[in-house]
Amino acid sequence: MxxxxxxxxxxxxxxxxxxxxxxxxxxxxxxxxxxxxxxxxxxxxxxxxxxxxxxxxxxxxxxxxxxxxxxxxxGRNAGYISMITRSAGPQLELARLSRKLYPELADELDDFEFRANGALVYYYDEQVPLIEGFVERRRADGLPIDVVDGDRARELCPLLPDEVIGGIHSRSDCYIHPxxxxxxxxxxxxxxxxxxxxxxxxxxxxxxxxxxxxxxxxxxxxxxxxxxxxxxxxxxxxxxxxxxxxLLHMRMQMVETAPIDDRFDVAAYGPSLFHEYAFVRELPGYDDDIVLHPLQQIMPEVGLLELICQRADGRLWLGCPIEFVDGPDASPAPTVAGMAQTFGVLGDHVPALQHLAVERTWGGIAPQTGxxxxxxxxxxxxxxxxxxxxxxxxxxxxxxxxxxxxxxxxxxxxxxxxxxxxxxxxxxxxxxxxxxxxx
Ligand SMILES: Cc1cc2nc3c(=O)[nH]c(=O)nc-3n(C[C@H](O)[C@H](O)[C@H](O)COP(=O)(O)OP(=O)(O)OC[C@H]3O[C@@H](n4cnc5c(N)ncnc54)[C@H](O)[C@@H]3O)c2cc1C
Missing domain, CATH: 3.50.50.60 (FAD/NAD(P)-binding domain)
Structure with a gap:
């Protein structure tokens, strides 16, 4: 440029x-x-x-x-174009307009790693009571959603362990390099x-x-x-x-690992994601105990948007803990609690990550409204x-x-x-x- x-x-x-x-x-x-x-x-x-x-x-x-x-x-975010987490109404309508604009931007602009192969929310036995209601609700909201079994989930994201019994594949999600x-x-x-x-x-x-x-x-x-x-x-x-x-202010944090040989281009989310959205918490079958990892229960003030994606160079981005901070000039630097959750929850849910070299960590301050x-x-x-x-x-x-x-x-x-x-x-x-x- x-x-x-x-x-x-x-x-x-x-x-x-x-x-x-x-x-x-x-x-x-x-x-x-x-x-x-x-x-x-x-x-x-x-x-x-x-x-x-x-x-x-x-x-x-x-x-x-x-x-x-x-x-x-x-310049610091995970780059998820997240349809599956946008609640019905104005949030989803705005996201739909963006989803329409992104392919145009990808055609017109310099490459920004636009990957349009959907998002996968992988899940384990514990989350089964919530899945049917969540999928029903999102389909009713007009999102193109497939429910896949564990084997298909591992095809979409080869890092996932055998304990993953299925996934929600949201086909309109995508990701970019921010x-x-x-x-x-x-x-x-x-x-x-x-x-x-x-x-x-x-x-x-x-x-x-x-x-x-x-x-x-x-x-x-x-x-x-x-x-x-x-x-x-x-x-x-x-x-x-x-x-x-x-405005409210959130410190959000990311981790970058060394490149891996396996390749995938789905934006993966883990089950603790469900905890961060009011419309999900209201669904039948929702219970904090089935979506929160024990580590999150001992650090309740830190939210976790549990995610894994791969960049064009093979590196993985892991995230994303969220803490409310006093103002925009709070330090964006990763915190002990934020990194503990990222490494602990993802390391437990996806053991294939445990021995990857961590090359970089960073954080940023994003706004939120009431x-x-x-x-x-x-x-x-x-x-x-x-x-x-x-x-x-x-x-x-x-x-x-x-x-x-x-x-x-x-x-x-x-x-x-x-x-x-x-x-x-x-x-x-x-x-x-x-x-x-x-x-
Ligand atoms: C770690 C992390 C992960 C995230 N992951 C995702 C994700 O996966 N998907 C998603 O949708 N969102 C994600 N977000 C949120 C997303 O990054 C923000 O919502 C978005 O970047 C906000 O964009 P913005 O242009 O409003 O603000 P900003 O990107 O913060 O831009 C504001 C700009 O204004 C400049 N500025 C401020 N004050 C002045 C001034 N007085 N004079 C001149 N310039 C000024 C700043 O330097 C800055 O460059 C994440 C955020 C973080 C931190």
Whole structure:
């Protein structure tokens, strides 16, 4: 990737810079865009994809990132495009839109290891009472689901032991390489005319009751509209402008092993996954005791999205413990409890992992909202300001969120109903506690 990185000193007036080539218009626009210029703050998956969709619509885009693209959660996640865990309603509709956009992105962008061979939730004798109800519910929600026996589960993921008696194969799930995706999105946005500026957005600039730009660490940027896509850090910029924005913050952690010879391209999940979702906990047959590993029972404050996938280079990614932390600037470093659960639960459920060399561990801070839904919205109290944040499942719903946000900015009707994602709702403006970790 060769991004056009512009230091702020060169970019004080992004929409009159004569050195900047005119953006190419790729999306057919029947009416001129409502916003001719937009500043997008934060180059995670949401910001990078928003910049791309806006630039394609002919908007002059300045994408501001304080570190480097993908520095937040988007460059650190497991890359699961998780249909099977999205609850029916707005969450699933947003995920469906993303699922539609991903193959298009895979065709258009540099390779980001898009693997569309489904997810496999492997299970053991203990979980049998829950499986029928779960499968029935997900099929009723319209997801393409097969129930496979233990042998077929081992064909899909050869690491699984004989004790695995079956699997739920969710055919519409997929996975990607998160860092490569953000890089590819930024490269494509830059190719379409967007400009990437490495700088720290400090506060919103307001004039006559309208958001007119961003004051950064080194100067002032102005534009017709501002889109805040700063992930967990969005709340700081909003509250500094007197706009309440309640987010919760999750530290999530990953492990990378040495490459293995066996190859598989299904996104595998273990049974402790079931514990993390409110809609699963309500199903007949659900009981903490049949889905939680004993190690989880002694560390109840750490959630575990139990997962294994393989990268193109043969390395395995294992995850993913989840801890709520006080704020976005909590250390993202892996913790003893998080790693204990990852190694202990996966090492017990999948003994073939036990002797693999661990090459790398990392963590990241991802946002969550009280009602588990993102904010993809205009901010009625401050015309000119838009927000795309609060995504707990941003690898899954990032492209769709960006597409919807870009639609809102340019005044185009989004493909899905976005009422549930509005800023002006109590979970965001007043805050709300959560019952399940990932919603
Ligand atoms: C370990 C881990 C595993 C995960 N696994 C999955 C998964 O498998 N599937 C899934 O769907 N989701 C997963 N997630 C969640 C997913 O990563 C997030 O939901 C998603 O990345 C959020 O994207 P974002 O663009 O909103 O925020 P971010 O990626 O955090 O991007 C925000 C960007 O804004 C920048 N920024 C912040 N403040 C400023 C400022 N003032 N000025 C300029 N720039 C600023 C940051 O540096 C950052 O680059 C996981 C998260 C983690 C940490």
């Amino acid at each position: 060769e991004p056009v990185v512009t230091r702020l000193s060169e970019a004080h007036a992004p929409h009159i810079d004569p050195r900047r080539p005119s953006p190419r218009r790729i999306d057919a626009m029947t009416t001129p865009p409502a916003a001719a210029s937009t500043i997008v703050v934060g180059a995670g998956i949401v910001g990078a994809a928003t910049a791309l969709y806006l630039a394609r619509a002919g908007v002059e885009v300045t994408l501001i990132e304080r570190y480097e693209p993908g520095a937040g959660a988007s 860092g490569k995706l953000v890089e590819a999105l930024v490269a494509a946005a830059v190719k379409e005319g967007a400009r990437l500026v490495i700088d720290d957005a400090v506060e919103l600039q307001v004039d006559s009751g309208r958001c007119i730009g961003i004051r950064t660490a080194t100067g002032l940027l102005t534009a017709d509209t501002v889109a805040l896509t700063a992930g967990s850090w969005t709340a700081e910029l909003m509250t500094r402008a007197g706009l309440p924005f309640h 009602d588990g839904l993102p904010v993809i919205s205009a901010v009625p109290a401050l015309p000119g300001l838009f927000v795309g944040s609060g995504l707990a499942y941003g690898a899954t719903v990032g492209p769709a969120s960006a597409r919807v946000l870009a639609d809102l900015v340019i005044g185009r009707e989004p493909d899905i109903d976005v009422a549930a994602f509005r800023y002006d709702r109590p979970a965001i403006t007043e805050g709300m506690a959560r019952s399940a970790t990932l919603g």
